[in-house]
Amino acid sequence: MVTTLPGGQAGRPPDLLDRNLAAGAPNRCWAADFTHVKSWAGVVYVAFVVDTPSRRVAGWSAATVKETVFVLDAQEMALWQRDRDQHPVQSGELTHHSDAGSQYTSFAEHLDAAGIAASIGSAGDAYDNALMERA
Template identity: 55%
Template sequence: MRAQNYRVESICTVLSERGVKVAQRTYRTWKPAPPSERVVTDAYLTNALLGTIDTAEGLYGRRKMTAHLRRNGYQVAACTVDRLMSDEGLSSIVRGRRHRTTIPGGKNSRRAPDLLDRDFTAEAPNRKWVTDFTYCRTWAGFVYVAFVIDCFSRAIVGWHAATVKEPAMVTTALKMSCGAETTAAMP
């Protein structure tokens, strides 16, 4: 408007005389402003992000995408990459974790029959025992542990730990629980 020698104040006055009331602040707010530095930088980085998708590596996650952009000369923070990827609806390829089990052969292997029919309640102590076999990762490697649990009190009545997974662990835990049964039954 200034280029044509019209002031905003005079135009707003004429419009209000005609019944259209427009405040000067409304016009100045409506007038398009030049884009901010952040908007320009975001557009530049978004183009770089979208250009990375077409490469043979596929779609990176936030950490790898940040490292990739930094290697290519962009000064960018991880939170900026995270924000831009979420604005564009980009997410990395998530690979599933491999499920580990202590049963050799997986789902199709032969297992022991369920004699309790999933009923783990007992009317008295030492009527029903169940056993569990698990492993824990430690700094020195894996530790395998076999437990014998009394279904009445839910107490561990026998256990055995070893660094090697073998069936004798369960029988050793069972022998320990048989010894605990005789000592617990004594007055």
């Protein structure tokens, strides 16, 4: 089942990481992706946001549809979780990396408003988001 549908190319954030998802400290690089799980009741999509230095799942979300709000919920959970753990994200320090799926290309403005740099690789290319693809 295909989960990555390319978003529009106009105004799409650049790939700031060029496949280098290493970071020296928490809240510097987050990788995001989602997958599907088949169940008796149908397909469920699960999105994850991972803080790359520790590979800790910072946020997640599950839904029955692949809409932007579903991946945005995972991002919001990650921000809330880091605040709760008294390690809030500092504006201008974090890069959020994902593939070029339409769900991720459409919330770059939200990331910008939170002081988070959006980094987007190519659509459906496992090498551009290898940390998430191998999980």
